[in-house]
Amino acid sequence: MEQTSKNIAIIGSGLVGSLLAIYLKKKGHAVTVFDRRPDIRTVHFSGRSINLAMSNRGWKSLEKVGLGDAIREIAIPLDKRAMHVNNKPVYFQKYGKEGEAIWSISRGVLNRRMIDLAENEGAVFRFNEKVWDVDLPEAKIFTGESEKSVWKEYQYDLIFGCDGAFSRVRHKMQRRSRFDYSQDFIDVGYKELTIPPNEDGTHKLDNNSFHIWPRGKFMLIAMPNIDGSFTCTLFLPFEGEVSFENITTTKEAKAFFKSYFPNVRKEIENLTEDFFKNPTSAMVTMKCYPWTYWNKVALVGDSAHAIVPFYGQGMNAGFEDIYVLDELMETYGDDWDSIFSAYQKSRKPNADAIAELSYRNFKEMSSKTADSKFLLQKKIEKHFASKHPDKWIPVYSRVTFSDRPYAEALAIGDEQERIMREVMELPNIEENWDSDLVAEKIISLLKTKKTT
């Protein structure tokens, strides 16, 4: 359905804000994007990003506005995990079927490209302009140098809050009655480190792998960049025996890497310098509801649903929000009440589901990777899925390589877990794990419906 051109403000020029700008321009709207920070194309990156993994949902949203090829130019496909366990050779785990991959991409490089593309479409960017207040029913925004300076007032037809986990737009909605909100931090922080390219510009590690050095309660990961470098992220508890709190000197940092990451330590650039120069960042799950205010204001992406990064779905979920919004614009045309109402109703359960799945992955990584029963269960699931790919699609594939709702992936995952709990109770499961008996048991359980 056609839409009447509206005058639209987007708050936040991050990935979601700039992709939304492109979508809205293609619908014929006037779009201004405000950002309190300077133009990311003019500044050095901040050293606090986790590299992104673009998967099915992200690509689908890019393809719809014809951006797939432009973004693939700056992305690298990863079809497997490379597991670096101390005193063992590296081993590889394929992510999915032949041809399935997640794509490593630098947040900064992607964001720069997206802003270029949005400008090409005609979106206007106003950088260094800080939004301090929003009049929700009037769709007005107020900007200025500081919270107490003289403010400039802008009136729009619609406002989209794409200003991230600590959104100012949401902040305004949050002070209203009957606005549900939660922010829960995990007790693990992260820090960015870098593995530089070889002298000839090639990658120092396999560049089609997502590298993981799992160490129980902490881990290091590395994802390749197109310039030959890797962006590494160290995930480590804030407090406790082995923790950020207990690494305060160069000597302690060196000892930590020597004990736990002896092989990768030498590859990391300016290890101890970066360790203390780069910030230790926190991770939060943020949920809220409603996401919209009348037909005037809507939250999109992290401002509506920030999640911990352990499923690699934060950006993908935000891009999928935009895809869904676009479908609803096609259905409802100028009826923005219906667009916003259907948008939040459709997306909220899926945002909650990917938040839950991401949090579970965090708990799993920090508590279960050393649990032999858990590892056996994963082995059985994998074995069964390879023999019966039509009967058992792993949750990871449903989330990463499909566009079925996140909520469905979570529900089927819970059902699979129920089945596996029964399977793990079978006598001598340790010996019989790959037997026909076990496969038949799974098949029979798949036929029964969950009763409670």
Added chain:
Amino acid sequence: MEQTSKNIAIIGSGLVGSLLAIYLKKKGHAVTVFDRRPDIRTVHFSGRSINLAMSNRGWKSLEKVGLGDAIREIAIPLDKRAMHVNNKPVYFQKYGKEGEAIWSISRGVLNRRMIDLAENEGAVFRFNEKVWDVDLPEAKIFTGESEKSVWKEYQYDLIFGCDGAFSRVRHKMQRRSRFDYSQDFIDVGYKELTIPPNEDGTHKLDNNSFHIWPRGKFMLIAMPNIDGSFTCTLFLPFEGEVSFENITTTKEAKAFFKSYFPNVRKEIENLTEDFFKNPTSAMVTMKCYPWTYWNKVALVGDSAHAIVPFYGQGMNAGFEDIYVLDELMETYGDDWDSIFSAYQKSRKPNADAIAELSYRNFKEMSSKTADSKFLLQKKIEKHFASKHPDKWIPVYSRVTFSDRPYAEALAIGDEQERIMREVMELPNIEENWDSDLVAEKIISLLKTKKTT
């Protein structure tokens, strides 16, 4: 232990703020209480309060600073519920053992008295002074006419945020990293109504009862005031078939009361006028952590843990916070780091427990009061408790008539629920509910420990 006199600001002159002022004055501190609103002693009450029920924990905190008698003067003991079911005579349910009662008290009347008492102790009150910002590490507060006006700066040694569920002080803490926070509204709202005294000043209903008109998904309650009136509260869903949303005209309001509250309708003063004049208020469960900032700032009462009112414990929990703080001041003297750290560690699990219990009471009232199995279970519990008072203290009594931790009451309540689930599975329980067999079963289950 003695404490060095400190210069202390309390933000909020409500019940918790004024009682805390009294406690701190008695310890020899200089205390200034800020409130953005006018002095409640000079204004008409707002028509949006639910009357309070002072129970054991509240009294204990008042007694410690010698205020029990002064407050009992303005309170009325309620030793029972009076249940008003349509087409049935009123029936009464005793709250506890002989002599156990909750005390009805008007929030406004109590607040006025508490401020008088705090002033008598030497606390200074600064009304109509709005706190807009707090410098947490420096313990500075900034006040002014508006958020954008010129601000006045005050420096203190310590700041206590007693400014309620929508606390400005907490708001400042909340924008920091690693601050966990949630606010969850329930889908039921409330509205205050009044039953005036008889012409001779006596109460129109039994004045030692907490009156309840349960109607499934909604209900009316009434609590007596010392002036002969009752403060009534109508709890009703915001949306749905029978809801605030669907009562928008005088005619609809009259029809609603005629259908559901025919007997009380005529007693309520200015029924339809008040219905539309008084606001419809929302109810929220608010949790957060941490509650303190270094040795500088602490949240006390609703600003740290707002709960829904269905257990009558909001004020009691806030007063108990103060009691615990006072005990820790005696233990740690000038070591405010330890006082604040022990305070939040000790109180957080108990605040979470009473939040959970209050929310469960809400769910129970709105979904289970018509469930015959639930009612049978409650009857069995009551019967058993009356025969074996040493073996089965109901959760309500543990919360209301004891000062044992809320978390303990919740844990024992869960254990009782586990036992009753097994009891309800006994054959012919409907007929045998008061048999020795059932009592023996409960006793044997009480001896087993929870295994999972």
